[in-house]
Amino acid sequence: MNLKNNPLKLAIRRLLPTFAFCLLYFSLMGCKALQILATSQEWSENYTLIAGTTCNDPAMIDGNLETIGETKYLEGASKQSVRGYMVPSEGVVILPEPKSINKVVIHSQNLQAFDLFALETNGNWRHVQEVKNMTERRLTLNLRIPVYTSGLKIRVEKTSDDDALRRQNIQKIRGVSMFSGHTKALAKINEIEIYGFVQSAVE
Amino acid sequence: MGLAWIFLTGCTILQELQESNLKRQQENRVRMKDRYVTFEAPDDTGVNVSGDGLEIDSTHYKLSFGPDLHQHPDYDTPTERQQIGHGSLVFMESLYQFLHQIFGFEPKHKIHVVLHDIYRGTKLMATTTIHAQNRMQNGQIIKVIQGIEMNFPLNMFSERPVRAHELAHAFTNIYLLPAWFSEGIAVWVEVEYAKGKDHRNVDLNEIKLTLDGLNAAQEWSGDLDAGADALTQWRYNYCYTIVAEMKDRFGEDFYLKFFKLMEEDKLYQQLPGNMPTSFLVYYLSQAAGEDLVPFFQSLKFKIQKLSRDEIIKAIQQANQTLRRQKRNDESEE
Numbered sequence: 001m002n003l004k005n006n007p008l009k010l011a012i013r014r015l016l017p018t019f020a021f022c023l024l025y026f027s028l029m030g031c032k033a034l035q036i037l038a039t040s041q042e043w044s045e046n047y048t049l050i051a052g053t054t055c056n057d058p059a060m061i062d063g064n065l066e067t068i069g070e071t072k073y074l075e076g077a078s079k080q081s082v083r084g085y086m087v088p089s090e091g092v093v094i095l096p097e098p099k100s101i102n103k104v105v106i107h108s109q110n111l112q113a114f115d116l117f118a119l120e121t122n123g124n125w126r127h128v129q130e131v132k133n134m135t136e137r138r139l140t141l142n143l144r145i146p147v148y149t150s151g152l153k154i155r156v157e158k159t160s161d162d163d164a165l166r167r168q169n170i171q172k173i174r175g176v177s178m179f180s181g182h183t184k185a186l187a188k189i190n191e192i193e194i195y196g197f198v199q200s201a202v203e
Numbered sequence: 204m205g206l207a208w209i210f211l212t213g214c215t216i217l218q219e220l221q222e223s224n225l226k227r228q229q230e231n232r233v234r235m236k237d238r239y240v241t242f243e244a245p246d247d248t249g250v251n252v253s254g255d256g257l258e259i260d261s262t263h264y265k266l267s268f269g270p271d272l273h274q275h276p277d278y279d280t281p282t283e284r285q286q287i288g289h290g291s292l293v294f295m296e297s298l299y300q301f302l303h304q305i306f307g308f309e310p311k312h313k314i315h316v317v318l319h320d321i322y323r324g325t326k327l328m329a330t331t332t333i334h335a336q337n338r339m340q341n342g343q344i345i346k347v348i349q350g351i352e353m354n355f356p357l358n359m360f361s362e363r364p365v366r367a368h369e370l371a372h373a374f375t376n377i378y379l380l381p382a383w384f385s386e387g388i389a390v391w392v393e394v395e396y397a398k399g400k401d402h403r404n405v406d407l408n409e410i411k412l413t414l415d416g417l418n419a420a421q422e423w424s425g426d427l428d429a430g431a432d433a434l435t436q437w438r439y440n441y442c443y444t445i446v447a448e449m450k451d452r453f454g455e456d457f458y459l460k461f462f463k464l465m466e467e468d469k470l471y472q473q474l475p476g477n478m479p480t481s482f483l484v485y486y487l488s489q490a491a492g493e494d495l496v497p498f499f500q501s502l503k504f505k506i507q508k509l510s511r512d513e514i515i516k517a518i519q520q521a522n523q524t525l526r527r528q529k530r531n532d533e534s535e536e
Contacts, residue, residue, distance in 0.1 A: 054241035056363075058297045059290035062244035068290035072239075072363055075400045092239040094232055121224060123231045150232050164276070181326075186361055188287070 043103065047194040052096030060091055060189045065107055070186040071156050085169065085179045089186045091154040093194065094119075098150040104141040105193040106154070108134070110185065113158035116141065119151030132157075152194065154187070161185035240363060240398050242297035250292055256284030261292040263299050263309075269319035272357070291316075291360070298363075298370055305396060306374050307459040308466060314373050315352045318360055326358040329365055331372035335379065337525075344522045345472045348377050364399025367392050378462070378471050381480050382425030387442030388458075391450070394443060405440045407448060410503050418503040420445075421480060445502070453491045461490035470514060475521035481506040482514060 047053065048061040055061040059069030071089035104116065113132050117125035128147055131139065162185050169181035235241070249262040257273075259266040266288050272278045277287065295316065303309050322328060334349040351373045359365045371392040376385055393399040411419040411434055419434050420441045450457050464486050465471055471478060480499070484506055488495045496508045509517075 052243065054236055054243050056239045056241050057290070057294050058242045058244035059293040062293050064289075064293075066286055066289060067293050068286045069294065070290070070361060073361075075364075075398060090239075092235070092241055094236050094239075094241050096232075098228055119231065119235060121228050121231065123234060150228055151235055161277075181358065190286070 042198045044099075044196045044198045047095055047099050047101070047196065048093055048192055050096060054094045055192070056090070056092045057189075060192050061093060063191070065190045068109065068188045068190055070188055071154065073182065073186070082179050085181060086183050088184050089156045091156075091187065091189055091192065092151065093153075093192055094151045095194070096150075098148055099194070100196045101147045101149060101152070101194055102143055102197055103195040104143070104152065105191075105195070106134075106139045106141070107137060107190040107193075108139070109137065109188040109190070110159040110161050111139075111156065111187040111189065112160055113156075114187070115155045115157060117153040117155065118147045118149040119153070120149070125151075125153055146196065152192075154189075154192070156184065156187040159185045159187050238398065240396070242294075242301060244293060245296040245300065248293055248296045250289050252285045252289055254281065256281035256288060259285070259288040259292060260313075261296055264292055264295055264314050264316055266292055266295075266316045266318070269317055269322070271320040272318060275320050275357075277357075291318075295366070295370075298366060301396070302367070302370055302374055302392065305392065305458075306462055308374070308462055310348075310351055310374055310377050312348060312351050314370075315350060317352065317354045319354065319356050322354050322356040326356040329353070329355045329359045329369050331369045331376060333373075333376045333379070343473060344475070344525055346379065346474070347472075351377070362399075364393045364397040364401065367397035368399070375462070378465055379474065379478050381421075381478050381483055383420045383423050383438070383442045384446070384480070384483055386423070386425050386439060387444075387446035390439050390443035391446040395447065402436075402439050402443055404444050404447065405437070407441070407444055407502060411437055411441075412503060416503065417505050421504050449487065449491070449495075457490055461486055464489050470518065473518045473522065475518070475525055480504060481509050485509045485511070485514060 046063070048055070049063050053061055055069070056072050057069035059067040061069075069091070071091040073089045074087045101118075112134050114130075114134070115127060116129045116131070118128050120126050128143065129141060131141070162183070165181070165185045166183050169179060169183055171178045171180070247262070249260075251260045253259065257268055268278055268284060268288075278284050299309070320326075322330075331351065331353045333351055335346045336349050337344050338347045353369050353373060355365070355369070368389045371389040372385060375388050380388070390399075390402045394402050413419050413422055420438050423434075423438045423442075468486075471482075474482070484495050484499055494508065496506060499506050
C-alpha cells in the first residue's frame with residue numbers, strides 16, 4: 001500500500017490548517033463565553049444620571065425623588081377635537097449613548113398602566129413591555145431580554161387621575177358627550193431609573 | 204495570503220458597518236431630542252421651598268399658587284405643592300437655558316410664575332406682563348423694568364409650547380417690542396423650537412387689511428382680554444411667518460445680532476411709549492445689513508425709514524413733552 005498517494009492522508013493534510021484555525025477560534029470563543037458566564041452580575045449606575053441624558057421633563061431624571069415631573073401629551077392631533085382630547089401622554093428619556101438595559105425603575109404617584117418602548121437604530125420605537133396594573137408607587141421592571149438602546153419611552157395608558165379628569169371634561173347633554181378638555185391625565189413621575197449590568201470577572 | 208486578505212477585508216467592512224451604525228444612532232438621538240424637545244436636568248436649580256409650599260424660589264424664578272389652587276385636589280397639601288412646584292421649576296430652569304441659547308441674552312429679573320386653576324375667568328389664557336416704570340436719570344426719562352410676571356391656568360402650564368411661548372415673552376418683552384413682533388417671536392419659539400402645533404406658516408402676500416388699507420397685523424395690540432376676533436389666528440400665523448422669513452433670509456444668528464444691537468444701544472429704554480415699528484425696523488435693518496423698509500412697506504406696514512439721529516431727536520422731543528407735563532402737574536398740585 002502506497003501511503004504517499006493515500007487520498008485520506010492527502011485530505012487530512014489539506015484540511016489540517018483549517019482544522020487548527022477552527023480549533024483555535026472555538027477555544028478562544030469558549031474562553032470568552034466562560035469568562036462571561038463566570039462574571040458576577042452587578043447593577044450599573046443609574047444611566048439617567050449620566051451627563052448628556054435628556055428627558056421631555058427633566059424633573060423625571062434629576063435624581064431627586066422629591067420632585068415630580070409630568071409626561072407630555074402627544075402633539076399632532078388638533079387640540080380642539082375629540083381625537084385631540086383623547087391623546088395619551090409620554091415620558092421620553094434619551095441616553096447619550098446606547099446601553100444594554102436590564103432594569104427600569106419608575107417612581108410615580110398616579111401611573112397605573114403604560115407601555116414601554118425602546119428606540120431602535122432605524123429611528124422607530126419598538127414595543128418592549130406592557131404594564132397593566134401598577135399598584136405601588138415604585139415599580140421595578142426586570143427585562144428578561146436586555147434591550148440595547150439609547151432611548152426609552154413610556155406611553156401612559158391609565159392613571160388614577162383619569163376618572164376625575166373625564167368627569168371634569170366630558171359632559172353628557174341630552175345623551176351626547178361634550179368634550180371640553182383632555183380625557184387622559186398626565187402621569188406624575190418622580191423618577192425614572194435605568195440600569196444594566198456591570199461586568200466584573202469573579203476572582 | 205488569501206485567508207489574511209479575507210480576514211482584513213472582513214475587519215474593514217465590520218469597522219465601516221459599526222461606524223455607520225454609530226452615526227445613524229447619533230442622528231436618531233438628535234432627531235428624537237428635537238422631536239420630543241428633551242432637556243438635560245439642570246446642574247443646580249437653587250430651589251428653596253417654603254414650609255407651606257406656597258412659595259418656591261429657584262435661580263431664575265419665583266413660583267406661587269393662586270388662591271383658587273389652595274383647594275384644588277392636586278395642590279391642597281404642602282407636600283403636593285412642594286413636590287409639583289419643585290418639579291415644575293426644574294423644567295422651567297431647563298427651558299430657561301434653552302431660550303438663553305436661542306436669544307443670547309437673559310432678563311435681569313427673576314420671573315414670577317403664578318399658577319391658577321382659572322385665570323381671568325378662563326382656563327385657556329396665559330399671560331406675561333413686564334412691569335416697567337419711568338425714572339429720571341441724568342436729566343433723562345428712562346424706563347426701568349421692575350419685574351416680570353407670568354400667569355398660567357394649570358391647563359395651559361402643562362403644555363410645553365405654551366410655556367415656551369410665554370417664556371419667550373418674558374425674555375424679549377423687556378425691550379418693549381411692538382405687539383405684532385413680540386407675538387411673532389413668541390410663536391416662532393413655540394413652533395420651531397418647542398414643536399407646538401397650534402400655529403403655521405402662511406403666505407405673506409395674503410394680507411388682511413384694515414379699513415385704512417394697512418396690514419391688520421401691525422395694528423394688533425396683542426391684548427386678548429376683549430376676546431379673540433376673526434383675525435386673531437391669522438395675526439398669530441402672519442406675525443410668526445414674518446419673523447421666520449427674516450431668520451431664513453438672514454441666517455441663524457439674525458435675532459442674536461438684532462437683540463445684541465438693541466442691548467448695546469439701550470435706546471429702547473428712553474422711548475416714551477411702546478416701541479413703534481419704524482424704530483424696530485431700524486434695528487432689524489442693522490442686523491440684516493440691508494434696508495428692510497421696502498420689505499415692510501410691501502407688506503402694507505405703515506412705517507418710515509429712520510436714521511439713528513432721527514430716533515434720538517424723536518426721543519428727546521417726547522421726553523421734553525413728558526417733563527413739561529410733569530412740571531405742570533406738580534405746579535397744579
